[in-house]
Amino acid sequence: MNKIKASLAYNMRVYWQMSLWYLWIYPLSMGLTYFALIQTRIISVESGSLIYRIWGSVVFLFAIFIRFKEDFEFLLVLSNTRWQIFISRLITALGFSTLFSVLIVLERVLVDHFNRILGYQNITDPLHRFAPYTVNPAMQFFYFLVLCCCCCAAGMWLGSLFYRFGNKFMSAFWLLFSAFLLIMFPMMMWTLHQKSLLIRTLSAIGQFLSHFHVAAASGTLLLLAVGFSALFWLNIRRLPQQ
Numbered sequence: 410m411n412k413i414k415a416s417l418a419y420n421m422r423v424y425w426q427m428s429l430w431y432l433w434i435y436p437l438s439m440g441l442t443y444f445a446l447i448q449t450r451i452i453s454v455e456s457g458s459l460i461y462r463i464w465g466s467v468v469f470l471f472a473i474f475i476r477f478k479e480d481f482e483f484l485l486v487l488s489n490t491r492w493q494i495f496i497s498r499l500i501t502a503l504g505f506s507t508l509f510s511v512l513i514v515l516e517r518v519l520v521d522h523f524n525r526i527l528g529y530q531n532i533t534d535p536l537h538r539f540a541p542y543t544v545n546p547a548m549q550f551f552y553f554l555v556l557c558c559c560c561c562a563a564g565m566w567l568g569s570l571f572y573r574f575g576n577k578f579m580s581a582f583w584l585l586f587s588a589f590l591l592i593m594f595p596m597m598m599w600t601l602h603q604k605s606l607l608i609r610t611l612s613a614i615g616q617f618l619s620h621f622h623v624a625a626a627s628g629t630l631l632l633l634a635v636g637f638s639a640l641f642w643l644n645i646r647r648l649p650q651q
Contacts, residue, residue, distance in 0.1 A: 573648055
């Protein structure tokens, strides 16, 4: 138990520092972007929401929980077992998922409140009608909690794969990922535009995001989080120290 507490303290300290940087930089950059849009008169002061949604946090959590090599090797040096590392990582993921889920729901409640007072229209916020925002705060919290947990678990599993298969696997993964974002996705968008299907496709995506069943989606994400966690454990239980 003492080893788990020590591992947990280490994880919390490292990821808390990263989270503080994120919680400072992300709202600042979004605020500056919004200010620039107003100054360039692309939008008027009244035409958009007060600030952007912070739920991009789920992407941040996925990104930082890919970090594995340094943490794994350091904790092994301190004589932690793989089971202790696994448990401490899961608790860390749950803790930060809870923190960011609270912030996501709190931001939504406060922003919508101030927008109503100021008379803003929210048209610059493409996620304003995202289905989880239409349910009560408790259901919102649960949805974003399992979403964050799922992203953390996926990140941990991917990080452990990078460790097991080395730099060539990691380079191949990011090369394919970059190729999709920079080449395949733009080509797909251009093809849809050429066929006059782009607006229809974007509208269909918007309809899906607005009307999918939040409870069912939460259940699916919970199962995925459990699945990724199991894959993470199966990968590290006999992971050799490099």
